Amino acid sequence: MSDASRNTTEIKDAGSFDALIVGGGGAGIMAALFAARGGARVALVERAERLGGCLLVANGQMSAAGTRLQREQGIADSADLHFEDVMRISRGTADPALVRLAVENAATTFDWLCDQGFTVEPGHPVLGNSHEPYSRPRYYWSRERGHAVLACLEPLLAQQVGRGAISLWCETGIDALRFDAAGRVSGALGRDAQGVRLGWSAPRVVLATGGYSANAALYEKISGVPQHCAMAYPHAQGIGHEIAVQAGGHLRGIENLFTNFGFPLERLDVPSRPVARVVTDPALRAPCEIYVNAAGARFVREDDASVDSREQALLRQPGHRYWIVFDQAMLEQAEPILSGWSREAIAAQFAKGHPSFHKAASLADLARVAGIDAQGLRASIAAYNAGVESGEDALGRRHLPAPIAQAPFYAIRQQGCTISSAAGLAVDIDLQVLREDGSAIEGLHAIGEILGAGQTMGKAACGGMMITPALTFGRLLGERIARERRA
Ligand SMILES: Cc1cc2nc3c(=O)[nH]c(=O)nc-3n(C[C@H](O)[C@H](O)[C@H](O)COP(=O)(O)OP(=O)(O)OC[C@H]3O[C@@H](n4cnc5c(N)ncnc54)[C@H](O)[C@@H]3O)c2cc1C
CATH class of the missing domain: 3.90.700.10 (Succinate dehydrogenase/fumarate reductase flavoprotein, catalytic domain)
Incomplete structure (x- = not known):
């Protein structure tokens, strides 16, 4: 890349769309997919070389109540019970409105994923034991972990790209929003791998850029403690948080900073990778130490x-x-x-x-x-x-x-360490980004881990309550974008 192209301030028009989705992890892919399938024209912009985000590294453990798989196995469960469990496990620290939105729509997301070929480990769903167990078996994952979820989404996305409903940019990072004369969000600006400055126009911008756990400086600034663990997805840099805060949004939920029960780290100059996993669950190994x-x-x-x-x-x-x-x-x-x-x-x-x-x-x-x-x-x-x-x-x-x-x-x-970002953008149940006075920033939405792990899990680890809400909120927002486009 020449310095001339890197430094250029000229903005190349990347086109006009019904929605611009920033970030191609689970949340962003679902939003793009459901908006496009419903008739909207979508731009999906991803900073990394390839789509997937955390799904490329995650265990892919999901939770959903009232699913087809549960019914087939005679497991009586409901969104109400799932809600009660999350609020019990989080001791009331999770956000009730977002948890409700997530659990009431989780089964539809999960059943849809199974329709796309997602298969779970034999014997699933389970109660789970790596986190506080649920009261009903509603916890599922595949042997191929997060990759299995992505494998269901990629062909569908390729179809929509193929028919021109989704325009896809990879290796392209969004770094600022655009506003119209009335101050309403009207698109975003970014830069591709060649350093070309690009501008997208869209009445809706969806920030699905994930967390900030891979940005040690930002993590420490927000959390007040160092990022000890180097297991986060590398593009979880918190850029979406900064973009939204510049536009008047604000972060909430840092009181829900949480830690797992720890790893021995490879090095003491952190962040560092774990060198091993100690068995501390007394059900697996009674402790002598x-x-x-x-x-x-x-x-x-x-x-x-x-x-x-x-x-x-x-x-x-x-x-x-x-x-x-x-x-x-x-x-x-x-x-x-x-x-x-x-x-x-x-x-x-x-x-x-x-x-x-x-x-x-x-x-x-x-x-x-x-x-x-x-x-x-x-x-x-x-x-x-x-x-x-x-x-x-x-x-x-x-x-x-x-x-x-x-x-x-x-x-x-x-x-003790964490791989997720506790704090995140404040949104309402329409997933619109909120100012500190509680008013919505028109045209700006956020979904997925950018909302903060503390919203759907509280100050605890609730099994599957990151990936399932990310996919579900993406689906719900995509469907809404399509509905509004049709209207
Ligand atoms: C090791 C690990 C294991 C996990 N295991 C589980 C689990 O078993 N169950 C569970 O529920 N949760 C788990 N999680 C958490 C869960 O995977 C994530 O919270 C969830 O997948 C986040 O989805 P997302 O789409 O919001 O964000 P991401 O998957 O992080 O996607 C965000 C995307 O945005 C892109 N991006 C970032 N900035 C920009 C920008 N400026 N412009 C354009 N693109 C940008 C990123 O490259 C990325 O592709 C795990 C996380 C990790 C790291």
């Missing part, structure tokens, strides 16, 4: 069956960080604590001097090398060992197989 924070204090009953209780306890710890502490007897006798690793591979990891894996001959040395308060650690282990002896644990833990007593001692540093 104790968990301590930087002060060396235990902060949670390690055998608490509720994943949400453990995650909420971690949210209250400095740096959302803890250490799993155990001794030589546990390394030798307990089931391996790292998922998919042999005992020998775990022992070798400690021998390497990895920044998340510490080994020492004494508890004092372990505390020093791991960065835990030595006095606190000593006191916690003494109290825990006394509890093992008496059968009465101070935190009420029931699984007390053995004291932590046999040197050498070990600590795995676990970093």
